[in-house]
Amino acid sequence: MLNDKVLRDEWVMGKKVGSDLVTIIDSGDLPNHGYIPYDDEGTKARETKLITNGVLTGRLHDSNSAAALSEELTGNCRAQDYGCSPVVRMTNTYMAAGPDSFEDIIADTKDGIYVYMVDNGTGSSTFVMNASVCYRIRDGKICEPVRVRMLTGSVFQTLFDIDKVGTDFTLFDTYTCGKFGQSVRVSAGGPSIRVRKLSVS
Amino acid sequence: MAGIKEKHTTHRVFSELTFEENKAKAFARKNEIESSYRVYGDGKVGIYYHCGKIDDAEGFARAQAVPERARPYEFLPENGGKRSRDKTECSVSDRELMDMGMEYMQYLTEKYPNFSFTGGVNAKWQCDTLENDLGTDFSNTDYAIGVGFRFKHKDSRDIIDGGFSFNLRKPDDGTVFRTMADLYLANYETVAEIPEEIILDMQYYSRTGVLAGELNAEGLALGTSRLSGKIGEKVFADDFTLEHDAGDKECWFSRFWDGEGSVLPNDRLVLVENGVIKTGYSDKRVAAKYNVPYTKTASHNYTDLTAPGGLNLRIRRSDKTVRELLNGRCAVIPMNATGSPMDANGDTSLIINTSLLWDGERVVGRLPEFRVKANFFDMFGKDFCGVGSDDPIYNDKQILMRVHRVG
Incomplete structure (x- = not known):
């Protein structure tokens, strides 16, 4: 996005990009699957608040992008191995826990789908999650299993459609992130959340 | 553990010019050697993987150094004789590769200013070998120039909108690149209607990958494949024929032997013929364990035992x-x-x-x-x-x- 006006305007610091409940953090300093003491340019890993209460407050950087945008180094320049050029990558990325208990989120949902397990997904402006285990929620109760192949939504809209964020928190340590043909170990996770609307097929 | 010694090697020389948002970012050159030393005997195989140069005596010694880490393996290696295949047609210098990449990027940026481009050009030479005490002495050498660019339209809110890539065994006059770039980009800004059909x-x-998953003989035997119980049945279209072709001239960097050193008659295995499922594919372990046909299709694994795989699947044209x-x-x-x-x-x-x-x-x-x-x-x-x-x-x-x- 360094030379791209549309993306720079879209992701300008201080812009409201999600609901007040949304805080998203990347930290290479956590002792999880995406832990890196230093990135592959020698920058010490740190915590970066990407979105704070729905407002864009940070970006992941290598030294080139940090200098180009006059922002601080974040320690996110990572290579798969010695044979690959490092690129800007996530480490342990998660949504911060919120005020609602899981039980209250379910009890407050009249009609919905509980996505219990996701196999994989991809992210562009329309993101995709391939769910493997889902249940129907009726009148505040988790009911029968339901077959859902794919959940999709617009990243620009869905962050605003999050209206409940749980107190529970899980960081999954089995993920890899693929970019430009390179895979690196990462963790991702967060609390249970409720999204008012997603496309389901 | 004294036994039959076998060595698999891959020597790869790779040069690459990369671009990021229309600007040259880096030129990288790699020269890598990987070796897998294996010693067979007493129903086991000791395996040692090494990245870089190593003396053979040391490699085989390390493969036998920790007997308790040897994997159970009840089969003997192959005696395949001597065979060598060289698919290389040219070699370009790093300077020529750099010039090619710069020329391509200049074409893209001058002709399509509403886009930004990330990607690059590369050249790869690779030689794979297999030698063992029983007389197998195989080698395969190949060379390809790879070109790949991802693009983003200036008005798009996505990071990447599309891309194109191709390989060549020898450089052309730029026709393949320009033709492909023009096809992808010239009418990109015209929005078309989704057709009914x-x-x-x-x-x-990606489709042959799905078929490979379903035709694995182990999955077929266990009943976990969608094609289990359908060997000999007509399942697909009359004009659908699928084969593993280890001799395919169009395939890049493929070996004519499998991960256990076996070579197919005429380098081919027909899996589906005119819609009829003929066979699954197996390695020695799976064929013996499930009493299914042995099809000489083991994956190439330098650090562990093989599994069914290593396919070069081709759908008949x-x-x-x-x-x-x-x-x-x-x-x-x-x-x-x-x-x-x-x-x-x-x-x-x-x-x-x-x-x-x-x-x-x-x-x-x-x-x-x-x-x-x-x-x-x-x-x-x-x-x-x-x-x-x-x-x-x-x-x-x-x-x-x-x-x-x-x-």
């Missing part, structure tokens, strides 16, 4: 060109798409974020985002339209198949 036109590797197969209809070229895993019935969904509509010769325009569904049995059955005799737009083989719009 949707025919996907794709390089077929039609006599007709892509344009002739389309017969006046248009096809969809997906550029940014994500599919769901198949369910037990073989049903799957696909969201196509960005795609082009084309008639087999000319791109009509870009399509808006849409969703389709498909079924494993239908995509190679009633929805299979064929694999063209020519290689337009991808400079490679491509499968045409109908899918069904949802939503």
Whole structure:
């Protein structure tokens, strides 16, 4: 996005990009699957608040992008191995826990789908999650299993459609992130959340 | 543990010029050697993997150094004799590669200023060998120039909107690159209508990957494949024939031997013939364990035992060109798409974020985002339209198949 006006305007610091409940953090300093003491340019890993209460407050950087945008180094320049050029990558990325208990989120949902397990997904402006285990929620109760192949939504809209964020928190340590043909170990996770609307097929 | 010694090696020399947002970013050069030393005996194999140069005596000693780490393996290596294959047609210098990349980027930025480009050009030389005490002495050498660019339109809110890539065994005068760039970009800004009948036109590797998953002899034997119990049955279209072709001239960097050193008669194994499932594919362990045909198709694993795999799957081409197969209809070229895993019935969904509509010769325009569904049995059955005799737009083989719009 360094030379791209549309993306720079879209992701300008201080812009409201999600609901007040949304805080998203990347930290290479956590002792999880995406832990890196230093990135592959020698920058010490740190915590970066990407979105704070729905407002864009940070970006992941290598030294080139940090200098180009006059922002601080974040320690996110990572290579798969010695044979690959490092690129800007996530480490342990998660949504911060919120005020609602899981039980209250379910009890407050009249009609919905509980996505219990996701196999994989991809992210562009329309993101995709391939769910493997889902249940129907009726009148505040988790009911029968339901077959859902794919959940999709617009990243620009869905962050605003999050209206409940749980107190529970899980960081999954089995993920890899693929970019430009390179895979690196990462963790991702967060609390249970409720999204008012997603496309389901 | 004294026994039969076997060594697998891969020597790779790789040069690459990369671009980021229209600017040259880096030139990288790698020269890598990987070796797998294996010592067979007493129903076991000791394995040592090494990256870099190492003396053979030390490599074999390390393969035997920790007997308790030897893997159970009740089979003998092969005596395949001596055979060498060299598919290289040229070699370009780093200077020539750099000039080629700069020329390509200049073409893109001058002709298509509304886009930014990331990607690059590379050249790879690779030599794989297999030698053992029983007299096997195999080698395969190949060389290819790779070109790949991802693009983003200046008005797009996505990071990447599409891309194109191709390999060549020797450089041309730039015609392949310019033709491909023009097809993808010249009419990208024209928004076309989604046709009623949707025919996907794709390089077929993702589809043959699905077939490989279903034809693994272990999955077939265990009943976990959608094709379990269907050997000998007509399952797919009359004109659908699938084979593993270790001798295919079009395949890049493939070996003619499998991971256990076995070589197929005529380098080929027919898996599906005219829609009839002929066999699954196996390595020695799976063939013995499940009492199924041994098909000499083991994966190449330098650090552990093999598994069924190492396939170079080819769908038999039609006599007709892509344009002739389309017969006046248009096809969809997906550029940014994500599919769901198949369910037990073989049903799957696909969201196509960005795609082009084309008639087999000319791109009509870009399509808006849409969703389709498909079924494993239908995509190679009633929805299979064929694999063209020519290689337009991808400079490679491509499968045409109908899918069904949802939503």
